Amino acid sequence: MSIVNAKEILIQAVEERYAVGAFNITNLVQMEGVVDAHIEMHAPLIIQTSVTPSKFLGQEVIPAIYQAIAETAPIPICLHLDHCREVDYCKSCADKGWTNIMIDASRLPFEENIQQTKEVVDYCHALGGISVEGELGTVSGVEDQIVVAEDVSQLCDPEQAMIFIEETGVDLLAPAIGTAHGVYKTANPKVDFDRFARISEMVNGKEVRVPLVVHGGTGLPENYVRKLVSLGGAKFNVSTDLKRTWIDAVYGYISENRDEYNPGKLDAHARKATKEKVKEWIAMFGSAGKA
Ligand SMILES: [Zn+2]
Numbered sequence: 001m002s003i004v005n006a007k008e009i010l011i012q013a014v015e016e017r018y019a020v021g022a023f024n025i026t027n028l029v030q031m032e033g034v035v036d037a038h039i040e041m042h043a044p045l046i047i048q049t050s051v052t053p054s055k056f057l058g059q060e061v062i063p064a065i066y067q068a069i070a071e072t073a074p075i076p077i078c079l080h081l082d083h084c085r086e087v088d089y090c091k092s093c094a095d096k097g098w099t100n101i102m103i104d105a106s107r108l109p110f111e112e113n114i115q116q117t118k119e120v121v122d123y124c125h126a127l128g129g130i131s132v133e134g135e136l137g138t139v140s141g142v143e144d145q146i147v148v149a150e151d152v153s154q155l156c157d158p159e160q161a162m163i164f165i166e167e168t169g170v171d172l173l174a175p176a177i178g179t180a181h182g183v184y185k186t187a188n189p190k191v192d193f194d195r196f197a198r199i200s201e202m203v204n205g206k207e208v209r210v211p212l213v214v215h216g217g218t219g220l221p222e223n224y225v226r227k228l229v230s231l232g233g234a235k236f237n238v239s240t241d242l243k244r245t246w247i248d249a250v251y252g253y254i255s256e257n258r259d260e261y262n263p264g265k266l267d268a269h270a271r272k273a274t275k276e277k278v279k280e281w282i283a284m285f286g287s288a289g290k291a
Helices: 005-014 030-040 051-057 061-072 088-098 110-127 142-150 158-166 193-204 222-230 240-256 263-285
Strands: 020-024 047-048 076-084 100-103 131-136 172-175 211-213 233-238
Touching: 005 020, 005 051, 005 076, 005 131, 005 172, 005 233, 020 076, 020 240, 020 263, 030 047, 030 061, 030 172, 030 240, 030 263, 047 051, 051 061, 051 076, 061 076, 076 088, 088 100, 088 110, 100 110, 110 131, 110 158, 131 158, 158 172, 172 193, 193 222, 222 233, 222 263, 233 240, 233 263, 240 263
Parallel strands: 020 047, 020 233, 047 076, 076 100, 100 131, 131 172, 172 211, 211 233
Antiparallel strands: none
């Protein structure tokens, strides 16, 4: 159907309390598997690339493939740059065709986070058609997950979130609430639902202003995912689960077909495995039938 930015597909998600999945990809076949799942389930989609794969695959190549796929797909698709810490690289990806840019200045002091985020927002809004995601508080790596979850000072402060939104004009906000990147080592990660609910009510209670983003989807129990979505988590990031699915599918295929030298068969197997995994997430997000 179309090339879209994230904000334009997330407003409806907040209003109707479902989430649009934001899936990290590192190669073309994986991207196609993610797209297959969303077309099959009629769901809107955000494709994400981290900075390293964007450089590896090429800053020209990814948007070209994305545009070719999105222009002919029967669903809206956004291309998102994830966790970029360099203002200049954010700007260059906006120039090249990414339609949502995340400037992650969350490790910097509050005022510097505002300053860098605003610089990217101003740039992207001047270009037009590009939305910007900012982060407040720190989403930990898995090693620090419990420590960070217990250290409330690292989580997103609701009052600060309002100031951050006012001063930067940011389109999407990722508030740190205790979710973590990687794989959770505990069966019951400490997620601060009350904090998330407070932020959601303050930011989007009267009207949908700035859709909220949940990072660290992989490994969250299903009831956590559904609860975060019901509280207003409109963009839900999944990365590690797709990486594991890819590696396991490729490893499994090669192990069972050691004499097969047709890479197309391997690709088809991994593409299908990716599609099936992504469909599980779409079902949890409630986004099926929304496109
Ligand atoms: Zn993240």
